[in-house]
Amino acid sequence: MTRIFETPLYPYRRSPDQDAARPVRHPVIVVGAGPVGLALAIDLATQDVPVVVLDDNDKVSFGSRAICFAKRPLEILDRLGCADPMVAKGVTWNLGKVYFGDRRVYEFNLLPEAGHRRPAFINLQQFHFEKYLVDRLRELEAAGKPVEIRGNSRVTGVEQQNDGVTLTVDTPEGPYHVEADWVVACDGAGSPIRSLMDLDFVGRVFEDNFLIADVRMEAEFPPERWFWFDPPFNRGQSALLHKQPDGIWRIDLQLGWDIDREKEKRPENVIPRLKAMLGEDAKFELEWVSIYTFQCRRMEKFRHGRVVFAGDSAHQVSPFGARGANSGLQDADNLGWKLKLVTGGLAPEALIDSYDVERIQGADENILNSSRSTDFITPKSETSRLFRDAVLDLSERFEFARPLVNSGRLSVPCIHDGSPLNGPDVEGMPARTRPGAPAPDAELAGSWLLGRLGGRFQLLTIDAEAPDRIDVGGITVERVALAAKDDASGALAERYLGTAKSAVYLIRPDQHVAARWTSFDRAAVEAAVNRATSRP
Structure with missing residues (x-):
């Protein structure tokens, strides 16, 4: 049976743009059909913003790569209409366990409260994830939404004008030029767009190597995250185990810095390491092997004129904490509605500058947490190692020490x-x-709150009066009216009211809170909408 990542999903087809007398102009061109680029294209298409996706490949990624997808990105994917098959296919987990040597020192629950539709995490190979996104994009395309994906289309030139960008696109039939009001570079850590524009990262590269092995085996381990410090099968180093769908297990083994990377990837060297961990009699097959080095870096700015960077092309973090793809999906979530308003003439370009502000904040938060995780996992001095080991010893018996243990602060x-x-x-x-x-x-009666929010500006009122619709300079704000009694669990009141008797929330299209009050005031709401869209 042909495997997903061997099947062309968007093979090259000649575009009418290639035969036009002059470059054809599009409102938005997304470069890169990975998780971030596909999610952004879907978001724009659902908002009727015409978008073209260019990718130098014609199929999903090889190897499982990113596998841990957190609750917030799953909520974003719910809004985009493609979370259900991902959650159905993925391995759901909330529980993590931490080991020191051969002892389990403690465990933690990432979603200890009820009242959430989605779990803390699912594990799902990136090629499955991308396939579901391509399926959703095709659904939208078939429904007449303005979205197109072009495979085997490599961007080899970028030329900026004041009001747009001209791209040179290389294809199997030769190059052509195409224009866009906005270009979003979602073309990965080695971003050709970033290189073409002579832009670079700032940050740290960590001096350590980790082996990733995807292993096919039948095992009775539960669907949990297991992390070892100084395990007996990898002394002085660390290890990580995750369950994936289809009988695949992800194993990460720290190797140290001074290694021969190509030699360590050979099956004759990988298999003994895995048998030391799983047992000499363990039966398994290698599906995919890679070696990676940590990087915690980002571009100084994510917006450069009419070119905007998102995902790994804009920032990189270590894989501990599952922050890479999850952060990139939040980039797309932040940018989509802003491009909608700007291309539609309802907001100034300054709104795109707010993407720079908000998502650089997100990247810095991820880099800080990833750097701290890496420093704890791979101490750089004997003093640091003694401190870490003392914290791990204490965490087995004392709860106060457990927040100090850092095996990868997981994505929030x-x-x-x-x-x-x-x-x-x-x-x-x-x-x-x-x-x-x-x-x-x-959880509401027969529905979920987030299922009623998103994609547009809304007023969420709880035990408060307000008009059903308000027009603010061409932006329609719709009301979602609730009463605290609508949620018998009390989660709605606990999360949105606190000590207040009533509440009015202005919710952005990306489901973030823009402002809140205890009662409705039209002038205050109008001012908050204008502020949330960078309008005077």
Whole structure:
């Protein structure tokens, strides 16, 4: 049977743009058909923003690569209409366990509270993830939405004008030129667009190597995240085990810095390492092997004129904490609605500058956490190692020590505190739903709160009166009216009211809170909408 990553999903077809007398102009061109580029294209298409995706490949990624997808990105994918098959295929998990040597020192639950539609994480190979996104893009295309994906189309030139960008695109039938109002580079860590524009990263490269092995085997291990410090099968180093669909297990083994990378990837060297971990009698097959070195870096700016960078092309982090793809999907979530308003003439270009502010904040938060994780996992001095080992010993018996253990602070959504888009706040309401925060879910009678939010500006009212619709300079704000009693569990009141008796929330199209009040005030809402769209 042909494997997914061997099947062309968007093979090259000649485009009418190649036969045009002069370059054809598109509102948005996305370069790169990985998870971030596909998610952004889907988001734009659902909002009726014409978008073309260019990719130098014609199929999904080889190897499982990113596998851990967190609750917030799953909520974003719900809004895009493609989370259900991913969750159905993926391995759901909430529980993690930490080992020191051959002892389990403690475990943790990443989603200890009820009232959320999605789990803390699913594990799903990146090629499955991308396939579901391509399927969704094809659905939209078949429904007449303005989206197109062009395979075997490599961007080899970028020329900026004041009001757009001209790209040179190389194809099996030769190059052609195409124009765009906006170009979004989602072309990965080795971004050709970044290279063509002579841009680079700032940050750290960590001096260590890790072996990734995807192993096919039948095992009775539960669907949990297991992390070892100094295990007996990899002394002085670390290890990680995750379950994936279809009987595949992801194993990460720290190798150290001074190694022969090509030699370590050979099956005759990988298999003894895995048998030391799994047992000499373990039966398994190698599916995919790679060796990676940590990098925690980002571009100084994500917007350069009419070219915007997202995902790994803009920032890179170590894989501990599952922050790479999850952060990239939040980039797409942040950018899509802003491009919609700007290309539609409803917001100034300054709104795209807010993407730079908010997502650089997200990247810095991820880089900080990833750097700290890496420093804890791979201590750079004997003093650091003694401290780490003492913390691990204490964590087995004392709860106070467990937050100090850092086996990869797992991905959480960024709260955009200090964003120029944030409007007013009031005292007495929960901190978790302050302006800049993503709206948390809550189970309602027969539905989920986040299923009713997103894709447009909305007023969420809880035990408060407000008009059903408000027009603010061409932007329609629709009301979602709820009562605290709609949620028998009390999660809605706990997450949105606090000590307040009523609440009015202005929710952005990406389900982040823009502003909140205890009662409706039209002038205040209009001012908050204008601020959230960078309008005077």
